[in-house]
Amino acid sequence: MNWDDLRTVLALVRHRTLSGAGSALGLNYTTVARRISRAEDASGAVLFERLADGYRPTDAGLSAARHAEKMEEAELALSRDLAAGDETLSGPFIVTAPQLLIGPYLAAVLAAFKASHPAVELEIRATNDLLDLNRREADLALRISREPGDDLMGLRLATQETASFATPSLAAQIEADPKTPIPWIMHVSADAPPKKIDPRYPNNHILLRFDDMIPVLGATRAGLGVARLPMFLGRSEPGLVQIPLLAPQAYADIWLVGHRDIWRSAKSRKFREFLLPEFRARRSEFLG
Amino acid sequence: MNWDDLRTVLALVRHRTLSGAGSALGLNYTTVARRISRAEDASGAVLFERLADGYRPTDAGLSAARHAEKMEEAELALSRDLAAGDETLSGPFIVTAPQLLIGPYLAAVLAAFKASHPAVELEIRATNDLLDLNRREADLALRISREPGDDLMGLRLATQETASFATPSLAAQIEADPKTPIPWIMHVSADAPPKKIDPRYPNNHILLRFDDMIPVLGATRAGLGVARLPMFLGRSEPGLVQIPLLAPQAYADIWLVGHRDIWRSAKSRKFREFLLPEFRARRSEFLG
DNA sequence: TACATGATATGCAAAAATGCATGCATGACG
DNA sequence: CGTCATGCATGCATTTTTGCATATCATGTA
Numbered sequence: 001m002n003w004d005d006l007r008t009v010l011a012l013v014r015h016r017t018l019s020g021a022g023s024a025l026g027l028n029y030t031t032v033a034r035r036i037s038r039a040e041d042a043s044g045a046v047l048f049e050r051l052a053d054g055y056r057p058t059d060a061g062l063s064a065a066r067h068a069e070k071m072e073e074a075e076l077a078l079s080r081d082l083a084a085g086d087e088t089l090s091g092p093f094i095v096t097a098p099q100l101l102i103g104p105y106l107a108a109v110l111a112a113f114k115a116s117h118p119a120v121e122l123e124i125r126a127t128n129d130l131l132d133l134n135r136r137e138a139d140l141a142l143r144i145s146r147e148p149g150d151d152l153m154g155l156r157l158a159t160q161e162t163a164s165f166a167t168p169s170l171a172a173q174i175e176a177d178p179k180t181p182i183p184w185i186m187h188v189s190a191d192a193p194p195k196k197i198d199p200r201y202p203n204n205h206i207l208l209r210f211d212d213m214i215p216v217l218g219a220t221r222a223g224l225g226v227a228r229l230p231m232f233l234g235r236s237e238p239g240l241v242q243i244p245l246l247a248p249q250a251y252a253d254i255w256l257v258g259h260r261d262i263w264r265s266a267k268s269r270k271f272r273e274f275l276l277p278e279f280r281a282r283r284s285e286f287l288g
Numbered sequence: 289m290n291w292d293d294l295r296t297v298l299a300l301v302r303h304r305t306l307s308g309a310g311s312a313l314g315l316n317y318t319t320v321a322r323r324i325s326r327a328e329d330a331s332g333a334v335l336f337e338r339l340a341d342g343y344r345p346t347d348a349g350l351s352a353a354r355h356a357e358k359m360e361e362a363e364l365a366l367s368r369d370l371a372a373g374d375e376t377l378s379g380p381f382i383v384t385a386p387q388l389l390i391g392p393y394l395a396a397v398l399a400a401f402k403a404s405h406p407a408v409e410l411e412i413r414a415t416n417d418l419l420d421l422n423r424r425e426a427d428l429a430l431r432i433s434r435e436p437g438d439d440l441m442g443l444r445l446a447t448q449e450t451a452s453f454a455t456p457s458l459a460a461q462i463e464a465d466p467k468t469p470i471p472w473i474m475h476v477s478a479d480a481p482p483k484k485i486d487p488r489y490p491n492n493h494i495l496l497r498f499d500d501m502i503p504v505l506g507a508t509r510a511g512l513g514v515a516r517l518p519m520f521l522g523r524s525e526p527g528l529v530q531i532p533l534l535a536p537q538a539y540a541d542i543w544l545v546g547h548r549d550i551w552r553s554a555k556s557r558k559f560r561e562f563l564l565p566e567f568r569a570r571r572s573e574f575l576g
Numbered sequence: 577t578a579c580a581t582g583a584t585a586t587g588c589a590a591a592a593a594t595g596c597a598t599g600c601a602t603g604a605c606g
Numbered sequence: 607c608g609t610c611a612t613g614c615a616t617g618c619a620t621t622t623t624t625g626c627a628t629a630t631c632a633t634g635t636a
Binding site: 027028030031034035051052053 | 623624625626631632633
């Protein structure tokens with residue numbers, strides 16, 4: 001039994017169609033079909049039912065995929081192991097962080113790191129998605145959360161607080177008449193205006209909700225309303241000022257996390273040498 | 289990273305030379321060399337030192353082999369899983385047994401089984417070596433031992449006793465003069481004549497020792513000496529008779545063993561239906 | 577019923593992997 | 607000190623694998 005054929009079986013079980021599995025593997029779907037037949041010949045079992053809308057795994061196919069998953073885990077563990085043992089400061093190194101953290105904090109660190117170690121092929125994945133550090137979708141991740149997570153290594157870079165922000169003109173207007181209706185720009189994760197609004201401002205309602213902080217920020221800068229933002233974010237936006245609707249309030253911390261194995265690799269250690277002083281020096285920017 | 293290249297790394301670590309790994313994999317050694325380079329390129333690590341007398345794995349190479357071993361275990365587990373789920377009475381089925389057990393007991397069972405289920409491609413491995421049932425070197429094994437072993441399924445087919453045997457003429461000679469020197473033919477696993485020899489026969493010494501029971505049997509049949517043999521073996525040899533040097537004595541039992549997964553497969557179940565009655569009916573042949 | 581969509585098969589040419597033949601290096605042995 | 611056995615490297619021909627173009631088939635929709 002060919003091991004790469006087994007991996008192909010796994011991909012087909014996951015993607016359900018030849019073309020899906022093919023593009024996941026970087027192969028033509030024809031190749032996938034042929035590898036599946038080969039795997040079936042070799043194993044002597046029918047692994048898939050051929051249906052009009054795709055390949056459906058049989059019990060044997062599911063069993064094959066389960067075992068192939070184990071093989072994949074071993075392969076990923078190896079890849080981490082090799083990366084961990086790599087003492088050179090060269091080759092690919094992938095960092096992921098929320099988009100909004102990159103500009104004000106990470107960019108300078110990245111530039112300094114790259115200047116000192118030009119042989120490292122630094123790649124940044126700017127996303128709020130939690131990339132799978134087990135699969136080495138990234139080597140290190142900056143995350144905003146309350147816990148480092150599972151069996152990952154973690155280092156708290158900063159404790160954060162939030163406050164309320166708006167454009168100067170909206171801020172002045174509210175200050176002039178605290179009873180004016182106050183429109184809030186929210187993230188969809190909250191379904192009501194913040195609870196601890198200063199009672200001098202009684203007239204709050206939700207204007208808009210977004211599933212991402214970038215448009216929240218955009219709408220707030222456009223003067224549409226008030227937003228509760230992490231201190232660093234409100235402060236780094238030149239068009240916004242803090243307004244006293246909310247007292248500074250604890251928020252999820254900023255963590256650097258990485259897989260146990262990768263954490264001790266040379267590139268990872270060196271990267272932390274650049275990153276930590278930056279956050280240590282600017283720790284107060286995250287607090288009210 | 290190509291999975292079959294990883295499997296090649298594992299083979300090379302195990303066999304230490306390109307040609308050894310190649311023949312283990314059924315490949316030309318050139319192919320092995322090229323796959324190794326490919327694996328090194330893909331992983332970005334040097335996996336072997338090229339020495340004059342073979343490839344020596346680096347730390348990274350050893351690590352790769354360890355993980356590839358995990359992958360291999362998963363592959364073997366899959367292969368057993370598929371065999372276990374195979375409800376057809378067709379295709380390959382491998383039985384192993386000690387050579388001497390096959391003629392008098394197993395042959396008839398095999399013939400009957402094959403007659404009822406001609407689509408099963410029955411293969412017999414006649415050897416005293418313990419084949420690896422995890423690796424499916426055999427599906428079922430008859431073994432002479434005190435325990436079924438590890439995490440294998442086992443069924444005791446017979447309890448055995450031993451006695452002393454010789455040719456009729458040697459037997460008569462000893463009977464006539466119990467004080468005559470008695471030459472023993474032994475297996476190398478014992479380094480002295482049996483302890484419980486009847487005191488009427490005081491004059492014992494070792495004549496020859498063999499590492500296999502077949503030459504022990506041969507030498508005994510040639511009239512060279514006396515051997516302690518399992519009852520079934522002494523009795524099934526037409527040229528031998530039991531002599532009263534030793535009272536019947538407990539010996540290792542005969543077990544049918546198989547891997548947990550394979551045990552429940554259709555071919556395995558059906559084979560037991562043929563095997564068990566044969567041993568049950570002839571149980572007394574193993575006792576003195 | 578005609579048609580668009582999204583899937584699987586299949587024949588053929590290009591690309592990649594493999595095996596073979598040859599040459600070279602090293603160590604054991606007489 | 608030559609000979610032999612064993613193992614690695616490399617160029618070339620062959621075989622196998624892959625991708626592409628095209629055909630087919632089922633399904634939902636107007």
